[in-house]
Amino acid sequence: xxxxxxxxxxxxxxxxxxxxxxxxxxxxxxxxxxxxxxxxxxxxxxxxxxxxxxxxxxxxxxxxxxxxxxxx
Numbered sequence: 678x679x680x681x682x683x684x685x686x687x688x689x690x691x692x693x694x695x696x697x698x699x700x701x702x703x704x705x706x707x708x709x710x711x712x713x714x715x716x717x718x719x720x721x722x723x724x725x726x727x728x729x730x731x732x733x734x735x736x737x738x739x740x741x742x743x744x745x746x747x748x749x
Contacts, residue, residue, distance in 0.1 A: 691717075694734060696741040704733040718747060 691705035700719055707713035707726060714733045716725045724744065727733045737744065 692730065692733075694737045696738065696745070699745065701741055701744045702737045704730060704737070718744060722747075 691703045693700055694702040694704060703717045704714050707715045714727050714730055715723055716733050717723055725736055727736060
């Protein structure tokens with residue numbers, strides 16, 4: 678299952694999403710969109726956008742194998 682850790686990145690608050698002990702994605706609030714969250718790969722590539730933080734965590738868990746494949 679995934680785990681998330683709040684942190685700052687370039688002055689922006691975001692959640693680091695881990696699957697096991699591997700950091701696979703970041704989730705941050707979308708600028709100018711109240712309630713929207715952007716899911717980014719570790720390299721900053723935007724992967725998906727959702728309306729709730731919990732949905733972002735679920736989406737990352739469901740797509741973790743594909744995301745990890747992009748990292749290798």
